[in-house]
Amino acid sequence: MDDDGARILLVDDQEENLLALAAILKSVDAETVSVRSGEDALRALMTGDYAVILLDVLMPEMDGFETAYHIKRKDRTREVPIIFLTAARSEPDLAFRGYAVGAVDYLVKPFDPWVLRSKVDIFIELHRERRRSRERAAILDGLFPGATGLSRGALLVGTLGERLTGIESARDALAGQVGDIAADDVAAKEALQLLEQELEGLRAAYEALFGRREQAVP
CATH class of the missing domain: 3.40.50.2300 (Response regulator)
Incomplete structure (x- = not known):
């Protein structure tokens, strides 16, 4: 089968x-x-x-x-x-x-x-x-019990947008810390680069599903 x-x-x-x-x-x-x-x-x-x-x-x-x-x-x-x-x-x-x-x-x-x-x-x-x-x-239904139709879709868009923003904030904080690390700490810089690549993929998937997201004002 x-x-x-x-x-x-x-x-x-x-x-x-x-x-x-x-x-x-x-x-x-x-x-x-x-x-x-x-x-x-x-x-x-x-x-x-x-x-x-x-x-x-x-x-x-x-x-x-x-x-x-x-x-x-x-x-x-x-x-x-x-x-x-x-x-x-x-x-x-x-x-x-x-x-x-x-x-x-x-x-x-x-x-x-x-x-x-x-x-x-x-x-x-x-x-x-x-x-x-x-x-x-x-x-x-498991994520948004009781919500139906357009309201559930709006909740999904909002929730994913908030989570993506949270990951971006964490990335920014990590970038600040890595900036203070010695230039020869290759592992830390590679980790930050991989995180940025993952974020780019998440952004692309979000925009493909829901359209371009409004960026948070710093």
Whole structure:
């Protein structure tokens, strides 16, 4: 499995179709999990996190439409995108039914492997971005409990600005002390130089995120 834990759920009652899908997606940076029924798909979704579902339409017992209906009813899985897969001989209204139950796309077999990989790649990246957003939100909640939206962003900007100013003040104080040190004390001067380089990196990161910062008046 990749570092981000992205997974693709493949649902088809035909083993050869699952093997073909897994082979097509072998180069995609995510793990594939294969199941052969709608019931197994629902069980897998309750125990794992998935970036996208490739769901066959025509399956015995619980078909793709019923499976999608149950997926979209559950809070845990309703946001997982579904791409329906169906044979070319299928009825033309199946595509409409697929979108009606919440599918984001509908591909007819045989489909272009490159097209399928491209679509899956998009949903994997969206999945990772949503995860990163949740992680950032959790960090901000820990830093500023009770703050939301713009107020939390303003608090973050202010806090980081204050901390950067504090580090700069400490650097200035250290520079004054190093200035009094003998010229041959290379280690102290190198330490000050490294600190200045770190500060430059912090300033650049701050400005990239929030814009230029007002410098404190001495």
